[in-house]
Amino acid sequence: MSVTAAKGFTAAGIAAGIKENGNPDLALVVNDGPRRAAAGVFTSNRVKAAPVLWSEQVLKGGELTAVVLNSGGANACTGPKGFQDTHATAEKVAASLNAAGHDETGGHAPGHVAVCSTGLIGVLLPMDRLLPGVDKAVAQLSPHGGEKAAIAIKTTDTVHKTSVVTSESGGGWTVGGMAKGAGMLAPGLATMLVVLTTDADLDSEVLDRALRAATAVTFDRVDSDGCMSTNDTVLLLASGASGITPGYAEFAEAVTRVCDDLGQQLIRDAEGASKDIKVEVVNAASEQDAVEVGRSIARNNLLKCAIHGEDPNWGRVLSAIGTTRAAFEPDRLSVAINGVWVCKDGSVGEDRELVDMRYREVHIVADLAAGTETATIWTNDLTADYVHENSAYSS
């Protein structure tokens, strides 16, 4: 159901010919209202793709009537022509929707159309194929188009990712979404694009607050390979079609649940990975410390290789902790791997032979013994398949 689980949305996913292999590569999500509130979170990379620069501007108005997404090209580092192409795409979406009589109550304007792109950096999009593709997508818009849209935004994804949370409160409302990629926001990697929709009746300020709170503890803590994309975008659109205005806490929790679910799907489908690693930092002096330590562990290539080899190498965990500015005493650090405290008080703990690492999920707990705060970062192991996939990508 994806982005069309919430009432008031239609979507489509088609093959426009942007990808040379003929796979679906263009997705369209349209908010039919009555509301058009929206919020967005974007990559913190200072080298931003043209669609990110465009969509950031568009979102300042707090309204979106449509989102168009393409795979097969990131439109990043493409200069003024790349930005013109993004602009032309938004104009085409608005014109095509208007021409199709899709909106009876006011018409679509390019300034309310967000654009997302993903694929190789530094290549211009084939606009001669993309623009006709927009007409095709508009013609196929459907309240059941969510799955097709989710499929059309895949790049190296092996499966498409969708999630829906429905609340019965107040008569019933829904948050749904789709995602592609395997990464994170700030920083992030192999581009993550996410579109969330809801039929709850909320304004853009509430959406923005809920979206930032949700991404901070979900996508922002998914760190597959430490590389930040130029294109990461997470959008949340509200149609208000349920007529229900949930309380903030309840709504934010629903958004967080959808983001968490999609984030987990990203990790499970990360390029070349054979293990999903949950890095839980406990007893930190601050949440910031916990996140810094978790990220440092999650990015340690030597540790990621060890986990790949099913080696409970806690020394590499301590090495990674030692590079941070977090509050801790080296001789009070403890580390558990899959429930076995292999390191206690900075030194050898329980027998490492007790650690069972046969399964895909690996759970590392790092106890800083410096406070009461906690944070969880998800990452993957580093594998020969990752190297292969990313060394053969553009050549």
Next chain:
Amino acid sequence: MSVTAAKGFTAAGIAAGIKENGNPDLALVVNDGPRRAAAGVFTSNRVKAAPVLWSEQVLKGGELTAVVLNSGGANACTGPKGFQDTHATAEKVAASLNAAGHDETGGHAPGHVAVCSTGLIGVLLPMDRLLPGVDKAVAQLSPHGGEKAAIAIKTTDTVHKTSVVTSESGGGWTVGGMAKGAGMLAPGLATMLVVLTTDADLDSEVLDRALRAATAVTFDRVDSDGCMSTNDTVLLLASGASGITPGYAEFAEAVTRVCDDLGQQLIRDAEGASKDIKVEVVNAASEQDAVEVGRSIARNNLLKCAIHGEDPNWGRVLSAIGTTRAAFEPDRLSVAINGVWVCKDGSVGEDRELVDMRYREVHIVADLAAGTETATIWTNDLTADYVHENSAYSS
């Protein structure tokens, strides 16, 4: 010639049985004076191995008469017993040297013996084999022992690394050294141990100044995999045996040349690497900016995979630059790979097909167009062999 190229030094390298495969694993370097000035630079990892904690204390006196180094065990995260073992090793070295009558002019004291260890973290050293090994090493000390010492400190190194610079000025003096590992100091990785010796007649303050200046632009800019070791140590010992006191600039240059040569040898022997990548950042607003950008590029796993695949993927270079705080405008960034400016002014430049990447050395130039400062960071590609070597290490 290694550490015995300079007059006033003897060295030995023997198999003490620390390594189970019977390879050499214990090295000893002795300064026979007349001077015993010394300086050291250590890992900035806050989780420091016992020998680092010990040697940092010892160096505060500015004097060393001997350095003992073992491979086969890092003695890191080994608690109070690990520190006791380091202490016992220094005591054994002093006692054994004194018993052998090695020093006729004052005797050796443990407080003048630095200890370095490298190998797996979290395992106690087999002291029942290490301590008798010290006697064996003392018995084999020789003014020609430099090569054997360099061989005994190898872990995953495929070759031993030595370097010598000789100056004719003032009658002749020498700086020599040995190194193991593939990494850097701050941060660093798979432990780097370096011992430099000179027969120049200089005090510890001059040595310290020259050593810090040299490591800042050499080992500190060698970043094979971004992982910082708990054991990195670089020591510089001066015997004064040449009777010559060179000027600071001349001496610092000689130390820098030896460090640069050894750093290059480390990169060329990095675990699993198939490419040596020189990342040169030019036209930065500050040297600090240049180093930050260079490090960010050097640590980008996606780029390192691309280089492995001989793919001149400049988009990943721009992505990496975008994650830094350095001064730059995205649309003024340019990137050359092996002499071809594949990215100009933040967008597509010369034809990427012109880039020849068949050879082991790859040269990336990132032009920030923001000033006049420059810095060069060396790294390696990311390969399936790296994954294999580091996933099979301790299991």
